[in-house]
Amino acid sequence: MSTHQVLPPAREMTDFEQHVYECTYMIGKEAADVRWDVDAQECNLRFESATRGPPTKVAFTLTITPSLSNRLGSLHGGCAATLIDILSTTILLGVSTPGKFGFGGVSRNLRLTYLRPVPIGTEARIVCEVMHVGKRLALLRAEIQKADTGDVCVVGEHEKANTDPEVDQRI
Numbered sequence: 001m002s003t004h005q006v007l008p009p010a011r012e013m014t015d016f017e018q019h020v021y022e023c024t025y026m027i028g029k030e031a032a033d034v035r036w037d038v039d040a041q042e043c044n045l046r047f048e049s050a051t052r053g054p055p056t057k058v059a060f061t062l063t064i065t066p067s068l069s070n071r072l073g074s075l076h077g078g079c080a081a082t083l084i085d086i087l088s089t090t091i092l093l094g095v096s097t098p099g100k101f102g103f104g105g106v107s108r109n110l111r112l113t114y115l116r117p118v119p120i121g122t123e124a125r126i127v128c129e130v131m132h133v134g135k136r137l138a139l140l141r142a143e144i145q146k147a148d149t150g151d152v153c154v155v156g157e158h159e160k161a162n163t164d165p166e167v168d169q170r171i
Contacts, residue, residue, distance in 0.1 A: 006060075007046040020050035020058050020094035027086055038079075038086060043068060048125070050094060056130040058091040061147055064122045074117035075124070075153070080144055081112055084156040088128040088140040092160060095130060099167030101138060105160035108137070112156045123147040136162050 144154040
């Protein structure tokens with residue numbers, strides 16, 4: 001039984017939003033699954049919106065829980081990195097094409113700047129944007145914000161390398 005439950009918005013989604021939402025299927029833990037991940041149900045992770053753009057963006061909301069926090073009672077830096085890594089990849093999967101990031105690629109560089117703490121119990125919004133997608137590399141940008149004020153707490157740049165097999169274009 002999976003605890004995966006990225007909740008959809010209460011409204012009807014566009015076709016693009018539905019596609020990006022379906023890319024969140026990888027998020028969450030299954031009972032027999034032992035890997036580094038985010039428990040979508042525990043933090044009440046919710047899909048908010050996605051736009052094909054430009055700019056191409058996706059937004060999620062979640063609650064900062066004790067399991068995501070450090071000893072000071074705010075979002076742990078490593079958890080922020082995991083959230084940005086996983087959630088920014090969903091928008092990359094949403095714009096992927098055969099042979100070009102269809103498997104999400106692998107992280108090449110993940111750079112975060114921590115601006116202010118996000119305390120336990122805070123509703124946070126994570127907005128991820130596609131900056132560039134090439135044949136081999138992609139650059140994504142993300143912000144973790146306080147949902148009620150819009151204050152930016154963490155800014156991330158996520159560079160990914162394509163791992164898809166080559167697609168033969170010959171007929």
